[in-house]
Each structure stands twice: as structure tokens, then as C-alpha cells.
Amino acid sequence: MTDSELAETETATLPLDQWHREQGARMVPFAGYRMPIQYEGIVAEHDWTRNHASLFDVSHMGQLAVSGEKAAQELEKLLPADIATLPVGQMRYSLLLTEAGGIIDDLIVTNTGSTYALVVNGACKWDDIAHLREHLDDDITLTHYDDFALLALQGPEAAAVLEELVPGVAKLTFMRAGLFKFGGEHLWVSRAGYTGEDGFEIAVHEKHVRELADALAADERVKPAGLGARDSLRLEAGLPLYGHDLTTETDPVSAGLSFALAKSRRESGGYMGHPASMVRLEQGGTASRRVGLALEGRLPAREGAQVFAGNALVGTVTSGGFSPTLDHPVAMAMVETEYAQTGTELHIEVRGKRLPACVVPLPFVPHKYVRKGS
Amino acid sequence: MPRYFTEEHEWIDVEGDSATIGITDYAQEQLGDIVFVEVPEKGTELDKGAEAAVVESVKAASDVFSPISGTVTVGNAALEEEPELVNSSPEEDGWFFKLTVSDAAELEGLMDEDAYKTYCEGLD
Structure with missing residues (x-):
């Protein structure tokens, strides 16, 4: 040890x-x-x-606020979300994207009434602040509630x-x-x-x-x-973790986060990464997809483990561990799209052993959110 | 029967030329809930410091290195069904493997129980 x-x-x-x-x-x-x-x-x-x-305690996360007369318009230059119509008191999951459509970070944006509050990942917050400051208009105030x-x-x-x-x-x-x-x-x-x-x-x-x-x-x-x-x-809960399941090499479509590419902005665009995202979403698809994998037995497959279909290497585990609720190991992996269908039988290699793993829908354990009207 | 300890938080019981090896209570506490243990097979020749076993906790996989050289005589089969024995009884029922000691001189310099206790207190 x-x-x-x-x-x-x-x-x-x-x-x-x-x-x-x-x-x-x-x-x-x-x-x-x-x-x-x-x-x-x-x-x-x-x-x-x-x-x-x-x-x-998640106080390591970055608590930011964007304010100014054109705050919504300015944020829409960077986020693929419909910010202008986001009602006061409502939140959206969104992404910061590179020009190539890679994911810089995932975040939650909230219309607080006076500002747009952003909660970003702790490990990314300084880079996010630099990215926002570089691309938002100088009239926009960016506050870090540290x-x-x-x-x-x-x-x-x-x-x-x-x-x-x-x-x-x-x-x-x-x-x-x-x-x-x-x-x-x-x-x-x-x-x-x-x-x-x-x-x-x-x-x-x-x-x-x-x-x-x-x-x-x-x-x-x-x-x-x-x-x-x-x-x-x-x-x-099947929720991706930035730096592991999501990176600048991952895009929203491959990551199964197409819902974050707001329908209302798919044609109009105007945000960083829009053209590249639309190519993946509407035309070419993606070479790989984020999937859930359920394993038998007790040996967990961790991040970095290789995923095989027969003898062919078809993907890599991005997060994995033992599920206490289900009492067996689970993993998320990026696998070639051809092998991403629910029910596909794959293998994950752990220390020279090939462990059977089946593609299952995410989340592994159902969400219990209290939604409006429920 | 003398019990030795390593800085890597393994314990070694020596009886004649046979040694039983496991991880300490301090180690299992640090690892947390253990869900899988892989022990070496009978006949495996281990050099001092070689990877001998793997412990998977909910959190992470950790290697267990052989504290001395020797040939494995038996791995603890009970850990396959009940890896949590390492949490509940790390220094008795949760032993990992036994080996035939090939060089007893390697035991020199390992800690006894008091020295190990002092060592752990220095870590906290």
C-alpha cells in the first residue's frame, strides 16, 4: 500500500x-x-x-454571477442554453464549449432576478472565470462570490x-x-x-x-x-463528472447531453461551439457515446479501464466503482457508437481479466427529483 | 510467534519458515469499505516489494506489496466471498496469504508492534 x-x-x-x-x-x-x-x-x-x-460541503465550487444590461445576450454567446427566456427563479444545466464543441465545463445557471448566477466546478473555476472575462463584453460585471x-x-x-x-x-x-x-x-x-x-x-x-x-x-x-x-x-445517478466523463475532448452529443443544446438555439446559433455541435447533432453523429455499464461480481472497473467487443478495443471507462445501492460494480464509459445500444454485451479489462459488462440505460438508480406538478 | 509490521501497513506473523501476511487495522480504516480482494495463487514467487494482492474499496484500488520474498503457499479463499472480513477482522480472519520465507534476514529492520504504533501516531 x-x-x-x-x-x-x-x-x-x-x-x-x-x-x-x-x-x-x-x-x-x-x-x-x-x-x-x-x-x-x-x-x-x-x-x-x-x-x-x-x-x-461543496464550498470548493465556483459561485459566480453575471450582471449588466445585456447579461443574457452576452451569456448566450458562450452557453448553448436559452438564457433570455429563463424565468426568474429557474435554473438550467448548461455547458461552456470550445470552438470545436468540446466541453470546457458543465454548470448550473440561475436567473436570480438581478443577475445570472453560475455554479461551476471547483477544479475549473479559475479557468472558467478567465474564459468568461475574455469573451463577455466589458460592460458585463462578473462577480466571484468567494x-x-x-x-x-x-x-x-x-x-x-x-x-x-x-x-x-x-x-x-x-x-x-x-x-x-x-x-x-x-x-x-x-x-x-x-x-x-x-x-x-x-x-x-x-x-x-x-x-x-x-x-x-x-x-x-x-x-x-x-x-x-x-x-x-x-x-x-448517471451524472457525469467533469475531468473524468467530460473533458474538452468530449462534446455534448457524445456525452449524451444533447438536451443542453437548447432546441430554440439550434438554428439561430450564435454561441461558441455551435457549428461543430450541429454537425454532430444533425448530420454526422459521433464516433462514440457515453454509456452505462453494469458488471457482474464484485470487482470494480475504474477510470481508464479498456472496453472490448470480442477482441476489438471499443472504448474506455471514464468513471467506475462499486454501487452500494445495487450491490454490484457499475461504470460509465465512452464506447464506439455501434456498441452503445442498451443490451450490448461487452467486456472490461481489469488487471488482465476480461469482466463481462452489459450496456444499460442511465441512470443506474432512478432519480427522485420533486418536479413541478408531480 | 513474533509479529512484524511495515511502513506500508502490512503485518507479518512468522512461524518457522512460514509467514502469514495481512493489512493492519490502520490500513483498513484508511481504505474504508472493502468490496473486493484479489490474493496471490499458490506457488506464486514473490520478491520483497512485489505487488502481491489488490484491495478494492468503494473509493479506489490499492496494491498490497509483499513485505518479504518467498513462495505463496495459500491465499485466503474466504476473502473472495467475504472481502469485508478485512474491515471487520483485519489482523486475524482477514489475512491475505501465507508464504514460505526465502530469506529470513529480510525481517530485520521491520517494526514490532510498539514501533508500528508509534509510527502510526506520527502519521495522524
Whole structure:
């Protein structure tokens, strides 16, 4: 065994750093921060999230806001989404694309009324800021809320828990957001997350985050959960992870994210990466596709493992691990389009062994979002 | 029966020229929930420091290196069905493999229990 993965490096600390240590977290470097990877154990935290409510600290993520008279128009130069018609209080999943249609980052954009808020990946945030600043008009104000923490409360009991502390939040539905108050301080609460469960993401000033974390953790339905469970939960939910399932070498069509290429903008275009995206979407298709693979047995296939159809190498695992909910290993892989059909029997090579793996629909575990009208 | 420890968090019980090898409680705690263990087959010749076994936790795959040279006499078949034995009983039922020691001099310089305990305290 090596200790390299446990090595400490010089990294920034989260506003809740001390709180995590008090809760028994093991801290690891991730995206430039010391972050909790687990508290009592990944499987226990994973199962708790699926059955109750878990508190995740995702303050490493970039919380940005774009404002100015032409903010919507300017954002539409970079995002393939319909920003101009996005109602106040609504959220969209979107992408930053290269000219060639590769994915620079995936993000959530929210119309807050006065700004367009963007939540971007922690590991990408500095590059995203540079990209936005380079391409947005000089009249546009780009604000980085680096003094705000971001907590995620996820699980079937999240709504009941948060409603007791922050009355009104249960009225939000999936991908809706609003301004609320807790202890006299403002919170920006979004009904969204990265686990496949119902839940919320809560932006709170770093001065007040401890009070909120304590109040949430005091509820017996809530336990803290770390990055380990966050990763196994999002994998089961079929949600791609930037830097692994998505890169600048991946495009929205191959990645199964064509829904992010807004229908209303497919003809009109006007965003970076539009022509290249339309070639893939409407004309040529793509050489490969992101698929879900279910494995038998217990040996997980990890990122980088090669995928075979017979003797032919047809793809690579981009994320993989053991699914605590399903009790067998699962993986996401980019495979040649010809082999991407549900039911296709493939093999994944792990340490010289060829493990049978079947293409299955994503998500592996059904989403439990509380949608409007449901 | 003397028990030795390595800086890579393995333990070695030596009885005559036979050694039993596993990972320590500290190691299993660091790895978290173990879902799969691959142990070496009987007859495998291992050099000191060679990759001998693989532990898959929910989080990641980790190699276990042979702390001494020798020939594997048996792998712990129980771990195939119950890899979680490494979590629940790392230093007894969750042993990995046994080997015939080819060079007892390699045991010199390994830590005893007290030295290993001190070593682990220095890591936290």
C-alpha cells in the first residue's frame, strides 16, 4: 500500500474546515482545498443519503454571477442554453464549449432576478472565470462570490428537515431557486443536487455557515457525508463528472447531453461551439457515446479501464466503482457508437481479466427529483 | 510467534519458515469499505516489494506489496466471498496469504508492534 493518496499538500481550507474535523472527517486535498472525503464511511454515508438526508460541503465550487444590461445576450454567446427566456427563479444545466464543441465545463445557471448566477466546478473555476472575462463584453460585471459557502442537503428527508429551519423552501420544485432567511441572514436556496435524490443546495455567507451546518446536523435525520459518497451517489445517478466523463475532448452529443443544446438555439446559433455541435447533432453523429455499464461480481472497473467487443478495443471507462445501492460494480464509459445500444454485451479489462459488462440505460438508480406538478 | 509490521501497513506473523501476511487495522480504516480482494495463487514467487494482492474499496484500488520474498503457499479463499472480513477482522480472519520465507534476514529492520504504533501516531 502506498500513502501517496493520503499525502497532505498545501491547499486552502474551507470555512467549515474545523467543523468537519469535529465531526470526525478525514480530510483530503481536492480541487485546491482540504475537503472531507468521509466521516463514518462511504457506504454508510451513501445509504444514509438514499434513505434520510445528508449534508455535503461543496464550498470548493465556483459561485459566480453575471450582471449588466445585456447579461443574457452576452451569456448566450458562450452557453448553448436559452438564457433570455429563463424565468426568474429557474435554473438550467448548461455547458461552456470550445470552438470545436468540446466541453470546457458543465454548470448550473440561475436567473436570480438581478443577475445570472453560475455554479461551476471547483477544479475549473479559475479557468472558467478567465474564459468568461475574455469573451463577455466589458460592460458585463462578473462577480466571484468567494466569501460564500455552498452546502448541499440531499435525500428523501431533506425537504422536511430544511422546511423546519427555513420555512417556504418546500414550495420550490426541482431546478427552482429563491432567496430565503435563516437567523436573520440571507440564504440562496436551490432545489437541486448531484446525488439523484431530492434535495437542496444552499449558498450562505462564510460568516454564517457554521450556524446553519450546526442547525442542520442537530436534526437526527441529518448526517454529514463526504466526497466519497458524493461520487458513488452521482455515479449511480448517471451524472457525469467533469475531468473524468467530460473533458474538452468530449462534446455534448457524445456525452449524451444533447438536451443542453437548447432546441430554440439550434438554428439561430450564435454561441461558441455551435457549428461543430450541429454537425454532430444533425448530420454526422459521433464516433462514440457515453454509456452505462453494469458488471457482474464484485470487482470494480475504474477510470481508464479498456472496453472490448470480442477482441476489438471499443472504448474506455471514464468513471467506475462499486454501487452500494445495487450491490454490484457499475461504470460509465465512452464506447464506439455501434456498441452503445442498451443490451450490448461487452467486456472490461481489469488487471488482465476480461469482466463481462452489459450496456444499460442511465441512470443506474432512478432519480427522485420533486418536479413541478408531480 | 513474533509479529512484524511495515511502513506500508502490512503485518507479518512468522512461524518457522512460514509467514502469514495481512493489512493492519490502520490500513483498513484508511481504505474504508472493502468490496473486493484479489490474493496471490499458490506457488506464486514473490520478491520483497512485489505487488502481491489488490484491495478494492468503494473509493479506489490499492496494491498490497509483499513485505518479504518467498513462495505463496495459500491465499485466503474466504476473502473472495467475504472481502469485508478485512474491515471487520483485519489482523486475524482477514489475512491475505501465507508464504514460505526465502530469506529470513529480510525481517530485520521491520517494526514490532510498539514501533508500528508509534509510527502510526506520527502519521495522524
